[in-house]
Amino acid sequence: MAELPIWDTLVFILYLLLILGFGVSFSFRKRTAKDFTTGGGRLPAWAIGMSIFATFVSSISFLALPGNAYLSNWNGFVFSLSIPLAAWIAVRYFVPHYRSISSDSAYFYLEERFGPWARIYASTCYLLTQLARMGAILYLLALPMHFLFGWSIAWVIAMTGLIVVIYAMLGGIEAVVWTDAIQGLILIGGAIICLGMIFWKIPGGASKLFEVADANEKFSLGSFDWDFGSSTFWMILVYGLFINLQNFGIDQSYVQRYITAKSVQDAKRSTWLGSLLYIPVSALFFFIGTALFAYYQTQPQNIPEDIQADSVFPHFIVSELPIGLTGLLIASLFAAGMSTLSTSINSSATVILSDHVKKYLRPSLSSKTDLKVLRLSSLVMGLLAILVGLAFNGVRSALDAWWALASIFSGGVLGLFLLGFIVRKTISRQAVFAVIAGVLAIGWMSLPAILALAGKEASWEQPLHSNMTIVMGTLAIFVVGFVLSSIFGRGNNS
Structure with missing residues (x-):
């Protein structure tokens, strides 16, 4: 030293x-x-x-x-x-x-x-x-x-x-x-x-x-x-x-x-x-x-x-x-x-x-x-x-902990922004369901990493690299929002 x-x-x-x-x-x-x-x-x-x-x-x-x-x-x-x-x-x-x-x-x-x-x-x-x-x-x-x-x-x-x-x-x-x-x-x-x-x-x-x-x-x-x-x-x-x-x-x-x-x-x-x-x-x-x-x-x-x-x-x-x-x-x-x-x-x-x-x-x-x-x-x-x-x-790995937390806290917000910015007919109710889908995707991908940081092992193996969490969360929100707005149109925004 x-x-x-x-x-x-x-x-x-x-x-x-x-x-x-x-x-x-x-x-x-x-x-x-x-x-x-x-x-x-x-x-x-x-x-x-x-x-x-x-x-x-x-x-x-x-x-x-x-x-x-x-x-x-x-x-x-x-x-x-x-x-x-x-x-x-x-x-x-x-x-x-x-x-x-x-x-x-x-x-x-x-x-x-x-x-x-x-x-x-x-x-x-x-x-x-x-x-x-x-x-x-x-x-x-x-x-x-x-x-x-x-x-x-x-x-x-x-x-x-x-x-x-x-x-x-x-x-x-x-x-x-x-x-x-x-x-x-x-x-x-x-x-x-x-x-x-x-x-x-x-x-x-x-x-x-x-x-x-x-x-x-x-x-x-x-x-x-x-x-x-x-x-x-x-x-x-x-x-x-x-x-x-x-x-x-x-x-x-x-x-x-x-x-x-x-x-x-x-x-x-x-x-x-x-x-x-x-x-x-x-x-x-x-x-x-x-x-x-x-x-x-x-x-x-x-x-x-x-x-x-x-x-x-x-x-x-x-x-x-x-x-x-x-x-x-x-x-x-x-x-x-x-x-x-x-x-x-x-x-x-x-x-x-x-x-x-x-x-x-x-x-x-x-x-x-x-x-x-x-x-x-x-x-x-x-x-x-x-x-x-x-x-x-x-913590066992500060970088791993940061990446895991960043993936979770990002919340797929980019997907919500792009949904609003690009798909003009998406309404609030459809966006809510899209965000729920995105959060579920992020949770599914992040949980193995979170459990690993806590010294535990998940019951399933995540097929994608952990860095892809933000990608999948963003895509889940954007795609689900786009599909819902395409099927149901503008409807009644309430």
Whole structure:
């Protein structure tokens, strides 16, 4: 177990203090609830694009992508190859749609199409998903720090969570977007520096790296068989397309950024920038994992035998980088997690105000009270995320737990949105039956994974890969809704 040198510790602490101070500085401006949720619609496209990129990247990506490439190959990179098509659909249809409606909420449209139940269902699914996501990010961020330095997992979760809560609660969406932009740049710069150091340090240089990687098929994108029961190229591609359509189409974190832009064209540019930037950056992280595999194959004495794949990259940062640079790279690891956390906190607070408090509890709130509700909601969601992160401590696989929870909490909401957006004659009653079918499909596919996490075994074997849960849930809602509306027509929408 290593000890972080004093200079690296100072660099890391200085980074955290600077980010905190920068984020909090936005609270001193005259603010309204609209400023908190949309930044007054005056944010530049490049900053919003960097924020969208930072929302894609998290501590899960920072640790899991190099770890995945180190352990196996580039099969997971196929997820990124689905982004251009999803982004084109978003820019062509979703961005103009959300810019045209008079609401900060991604779920306002569902109420217009199917009634209040659809808005409550979708927004509740979103809030539950964000809590699970934030908890997983906080825990996965703390895990390598505990392994490498002996830092308390609970302390890292609480410290990181509270810093993000403070600036997200006080600074609003402007603080989130601008800190995301800074942290995104630090993250990219840190990754490039790391890759350069691996090239410099590996005996034999780049040629040796590629020789070892090629001999072990580390650049493989996976099997091209039409098999959706295992992690093939086509399964990951389909899964990625549905996940990214869900992100761009119905995720408040993304939809809210469309509204912060100055114009529809700026919103489209920011969407293209944020989504397409993730492709080369994710490739960079996969390449780091492959390079680390080659590096430690040539120098196996430099890595502990029992190290987890997700801790290999942090281990290299701590053990191989010069003093001072290590602190900056650890800061970039935290930047990946903090940027996603701040986005989730701000968008969740917006959902709580727009979809629940102002809609059902206190419709006539003043603008000043709106702002208080947003800040209180940010605080509550942040504190709950810390508790969820602590609850993750001790699970057999945090990533498996996150994937299982995300599949369940997604609730097939993408299918409901597409049903309303594409099949214009579907009515509320038909949509209800479609959602029930989708929830049953999700439950049937998720239960074996949930039982496995609890150490039990299901009485049936699930034929599809667990990643296909969101695909089947979405398709079940859309297909059942389409069939019902085709058979019974519009009928009486009651």
